[in-house]
Amino acid sequence: MAEGIVDQTDEIVELKISRGRVDVQLSKELPMGKTRIISTECRSGERKIPPQVWMKLKKQIPHVRFTSQTIMESIKNLNSSAEIYRRTGGTHAAALMDEQGRILTISEDISRHSAVDKVIGKAVLRGLDFKEIFLASTGRITSDIVIKAANVGIPVIVSISAPTDKGIKLSKVMGLTLIGFARGKRFNIYTHPERIILPKNSAD
Known part of the structure; x- marks a missing residue:
């Protein structure tokens, strides 16, 4: 969810953990652009974000104080x-x-x-x-x-x-x-x- 790949837990059909690798099967098809390997290693933490993604995420931010x-x-x-x-x-x-x-x-x-x-x-x-x-x-x-x-x-x-x-x-x-x-x-x-x-x- 933090990566924006799934929106809710019931989209996860199966999860397998073996020798440090985690394979997740979803109930939906992912666009090729969203298919990537997620690493737990320390990274620089910066990547390019398309403008359309900015706008989508912006709509989700609530106004609380x-x-x-x-x-x-x-x-x-x-x-x-x-x-x-x-x-x-x-x-x-x-x-x-x-x-x-x-x-x-x-x-x-x-x-x-x-x-x-x-x-x-x-x-x-x-x-x-x-x-x-x-x-x-x-x-x-x-x-x-x-x-x-x-x-x-x-x-x-x-x-x-x-x-x-x-x-x-x-x-x-x-x-x-x-x-x-x-x-x-x-x-x-x-x-x-x-x-x-x-x-x-x-x-x-």
């Missing part, structure tokens, strides 16, 4: 709950948060892409509504991460790290709110700040 306190609370909860990341600094963590900044589901992986894929998959299995929650991550926010969020309708991405230039541009075009360097009591809003409710005396 979260407070700045919620954003800061989410990062605090992410850091305290990502045990391997906290102990070693050698993994990435991703979590889906509710309107209070509480963790709904969390995953860790050596790849930031896989951590996001896992957390989205867990949310799908639990039947969570992506339009009412947001994604928090420890990794850089690239265009690939933005696409994963947009594919399922996540409106806001928050990271303790930096976004890339392409990640910012794509978020702006698709109407997704992108927040980086969320640390302590500060964060940077790069796109669509209207979703974040700031204190009246805040200059950030």
Whole structure:
């Protein structure tokens, strides 16, 4: 779902796992342009996105709002709950948060892409509504991460790290709110700040 290949779980007919390879049979035919091998390895995280894909994904982004306190609370909860990341600094963590900044589901992986894929998959299995929650991550926010969020309708991405230039541009075009360097009591809003409710005396 994060790759935009399937829209719902009942489209998956069969799944086989063997020697590190996963084969998935779907109930529908895929256009040749969508047929590709998905790797779990760390990548640069940037790829070209056709304009028609931008427009399709843009329609899925809901207009919800979260407070700045919620954003800061989410990062605090992410850091305290990502045990391997906290102990070693050698993994990435991703979590889906509710309107209070509480963790709904969390995953860790050596790849930031896989951590996001896992957390989205867990949310799908639990039947969570992506339009009412947001994604928090420890990794850089690239265009690939933005696409994963947009594919399922996540409106806001928050990271303790930096976004890339392409990640910012794509978020702006698709109407997704992108927040980086969320640390302590500060964060940077790069796109669509209207979703974040700031204190009246805040200059950030």
